[in-house]
Amino acid sequence: MTKLLHHLLDEAATRSPDGVAVRCEGASLSWEDLAVRAWGLAGILLDRGVRPRDRVAVFVDKGLRVPVAFYGTMAAGATLVPIDPRSPAGQVSRILRDTGATLLVTEPGKRRTVIEALADCPEVAQVIGIDPGDDLGRAATPWKSVDAEQRDSLPSVRLIERDPCYILHTSGSTGLPKLILHTHFSATSFVDWAVSEYGIKPDDRLSNHSSHHTCFATFDFYAAAAARASTVILTPSEMMMPGSLSELLERERVTIWYSVPTALVQLSLRGGLDYRDLTALRWVLFAGEVFPGKHLQRIMRQIPAARFSHVYGSTEVNVCTYYHLPPVAELRGALPIGRPCSTSSVMVVDDAGAEVPPGTAGELLVRGSTVMSGYWGDPERNTAILVQRPAAGGLTETYFRTGDRVREHDDRNLAFVARADRQVKVRGYRVELEEVESVLLSLPDVEEAAAFTVEDGEGSLAIRAAVVGGGTQDDPAGRRILDDLSSLLPPQALPERIYRVPSMPRTPTGKIDGKALKKQLTEAEDRHGR
Amino acid sequence: MGADEVGSTGGIEVRVREFLEQEIGDRGRSIDRDADLLSGGVLDSMAVVRLASFVGAAFGFQVRPEDFVIENFRSVGAIAAYVVRSRATQGAEDGGVTD
Secondary structure, three states: OOOOOOHHHHHHHHHOOOOEEEEEOOEEEEHHHHHHHHHHHHHHHHHOOOOOOOEEEEOOOOOOHHHHHHHHHHHOOOEEEEOOOOOOHHHHHHHHHHHOOOEEEOOHHHHHHHHHHHOOOOOOOEEEEOOOOOOOOOEEEEHHHHHHOOOOOOOOOOOOOOOEEEEEEOOOOOOOOOEEEEEHHHHHHHHHHHHHHOOOOOOOEEEEOOOOOOOHHHHHHHHHHHHOOEEEEOOHHHHHOHHHHHHHHHHOOOOEEEEOHHHHHHHHHHOOHHHOOOOOOOEEEEOOOOOOHHHHHHHHHHOOOOEEEEEEOOOOOOOOEEEEOOOHHHOOOOOOOEEEOOOEEEEEEOOOOOEOOOOOOEEEEEEEOOOOOEEOOOHHHHHHHEEEEEEHHHEEEEEEEEEEEEEEOOOOOEEEEEEHHHEEEEOOEEEEHHHHHHHHHOOOOEEEEEEEEEEOOOOOEEEEEEEEEOOOOOOOOOHHHHHHHHOOOOHHHOOOEEEEOOOOOEOOOOOEOHHHHHHHHHHHHHHOOO | OOHHHHHOHHHHHHHHHHHHHHHHOHHHOOOOOOOOOOOOOOOOHHHHHHHHHHHHHHHOOOOOHHHOOHHHHOOHHHHHHHHHHHHHHHHHHOOOOOO
């Protein structure tokens, strides 16, 4: 039978109508509550003329409307385009135009941004979720009509598993956002793997930390639905305050957590974990950037009952490799990214595209059921990133180029070496910026570190770094850090300058936004006439 | 600004608004004392960390890890109340006040 992503909700509502589907700030929706609202919204969308494969954008804050809008859009056969709720009008407008969206689902709190964004989007003919008005310039249907439009059954729309399901966008903080198209098949393939690998059961409660427009939310929402488990949506205020966050984890008895390491570092440093009962937490998954060893070891000791899992992938592939950590006492050296998921086949190649032997570093290529269809509206990038390789029988296979350099270890685990584009040349020497960061992080009190390059004015590059922490009071220029580094790094890898910053700019998933950081720091210098 | 003024809730609120003005511009100066700073998109997580270090430095007490909760930083009014509370308890622990 055809299995589409929103069928997960249909099945959960049939088998556990009263089970808690989603919770946020103490309010919840059962599977049945969620289904009747989502199918009601789907009915409205169909009534407004939405056809299969039309793009329907969703621009709402974190909350109970998120899953209603997501499942409703899919159930109408449309391709869901979730927009980062923190986007300014210009970004909303660009995503609407670039995806060719014809309808927008939003909410009253977004009215001003939506009106500004829609001024440049004549193709968006309808808006759902805000009151009609002359300022809007098009038809609108308020949420109260959506709430009143509850439907018992999924509308009949013909789709196949390889039809588009959603288009996720990257942050685009210093460039154009990439638009990443996944099908129902790639989404459910990832979900099936996750449910099986982490043994997700109906009594599990998954936190939703990341914004719902990211691939992290695919796990938080859909893996929960597949297992009829609950999703606990964390609000921005809860996420900003680690003390409140740890209290919530205790109160809601969250069993599975998935986020970038940063969120866990904050929780470990400022979440008062020593006073909390987090024994319900059984899996902590992290992905997206390197987890500094000292922070990882501390939080593993603070939450001894949980198992930790390092998952690796990008929005383009969901997750393609994973590594379950041993007990903290057995951790040695850098954390591997592990072995391929059952959904994925991987290959490590050199610059010419030839497979390299185990132990040699090269770029990681991935093939598998969780890989995206491609970048929306970007044929050139697709040709460069989704490469065809010859296979037996005169056929070809499509591999995704991750842009990450890895190496296979003797135990067959893959180890991350560096982003291919973070390997830089400084006065002729090859330097991995990740190595500079990892050495900085090994220094006492350095909480976070980021390295980047600037042109040195002599035709080469110079390395600079920014740190959070590191005994800021009596060493404002970072000289002591530089002294410490000089015994740990080769001369070409030494930063010429270290900035102290109170915190790092972040991408929407919470990764350090290196490009934004560099822009902030170097523009501040320009303003001061340097 | 006199010491008495800084010690009062109103004085604390003035200083917090000055900080907010630096962070988010003019609307920081006039922000309502009960307006939600955390969920309303007023401050991002970077600004919250800066706010916490500002509050500790400006009012002479230590912001402890366990203080990072919504109740303490939700609004200008909440921050003022938190400052008053922290100064009283930390002063007591330092031996500044005895029963």
